[in-house]
Amino acid sequence: MLDFQVYPTYGLLSRAAADVVVSTLEAKPEAVICLPSGSTPLGMFRELVLRHEQGLVNFTRCTFVGLDEWIGMGPEEEGSCRQVMDQDLLHPIGFRAEQILFFNAKADDLPADCERINQALQQLGGLDLIVLGIGMNGHLALNEPGTPFDTYAHISELEPITKEVGQKYFKTPTILTGGVTIGLRHMREARQLVLLASGEAKAPAIARALRGEVTESFPASLVQEHPDALVLLDSEAASDLLQPGLS
Numbered sequence: 126m127l128d129f130q131v132y133p134t135y136g137l138l139s140r141a142a143a144d145v146v147v148s149t150l151e152a153k154p155e156a157v158i159c160l161p162s163g164s165t166p167l168g169m170f171r172e173l174v175l176r177h178e179q180g181l182v183n184f185t186r187c188t189f190v191g192l193d194e195w196i197g198m199g200p201e202e203e204g205s206c207r208q209v210m211d212q213d214l215l216h217p218i219g220f221r222a223e224q225i226l227f228f229n230a231k232a233d234d235l236p237a238d239c240e241r242i243n244q245a246l247q248q249l250g251g252l253d254l255i256v257l258g259i260g261m262n263g264h265l266a267l268n269e270p271g272t273p274f275d276t277y278a279h280i281s282e283l284e285p286i287t288k289e290v291g292q293k294y295f296k297t298p299t300i301l302t303g304g305v306t307i308g309l310r311h312m313r314e315a316r317q318l319v320l321l322a323s324g325e326a327k328a329p330a331i332a333r334a335l336r337g338e339v340t341e342s343f344p345a346s347l348v349q350e351h352p353d354a355l356v357l358l359d360s361e362a363a364s365d366l367l368q369p370g371l372s
């Protein structure tokens with residue numbers, strides 16, 4: 126079932142997102158959780174770090190799964206997904222290496238690395254919670270439009286808009302050749318899916334994801350068919366949802 130909530134500010138949206146992560150861990154301390162990098166989740170990360178410091182959440186038994194990575198990048202590269210994640214979440218909270226499952230996007234054999242992730246996830250029993258952002262082209266993680274809904278972790282060719290928008294993570298112009306990503310099937314099979322969006326630029330994509338046709342041409346539309354999906358928005362990201370013709 127698809128549920129969505131609209132918050133007046135990004136701060137409140139971030140708190141609500143952190144609440145979901147905390148509830149998941151309260152119900153199942155050994156949960157397998159997959160969280161995104163990007164700009165949108167930064168407020169949620171700050172909340173989670175704060176709650177960790179206040180002793181309000183215990184991450185010691187969970188498994189953390191990294192959502193995606195740019196090909197050729199790792200923790201040493203400033204702006205990589207892993208670097209952002211290490212800096213803003215994993216190190217402040219003190220995750221142990223054995224709790225973390227992350228792509229090695231520098232591997233010579235990337236298909237084998239994707240298979241390693243797939244097998245590890247299968248052994249873990251799948252994802253209990255996946256939190257996602259949305260691209261303006263409707264991508265989820267680096268699953269670009271046209272990616273089959275039944276794909277597990279895979280190598281992704283990036284659309285020009287993803288390469289362009291991705292520049293915001295780097296201090297200098299950076300050639301983004303592709304990505305490795307958790308697949309849409311992992312998302313569909315996750316026991317709970319949370320989609321976050323903030324800001325007016327995301328409003329058209331959110332309207333299409335929630336109200337448009339469910340189609341592989343717009344990956345985020347899969348949220349409509351997920352058995353337990355929650356979409357958390359600030360009012361700007363929700364601003365196209367009430368447009369006539371989209372009901």
Ligand code: PGA
Pocket residue numbers: 162163164165166258259260261264265266
């Ligand atoms: P953002 O990225 O959170 O930086 O907007 C989301 C995405 O492109 O999936």
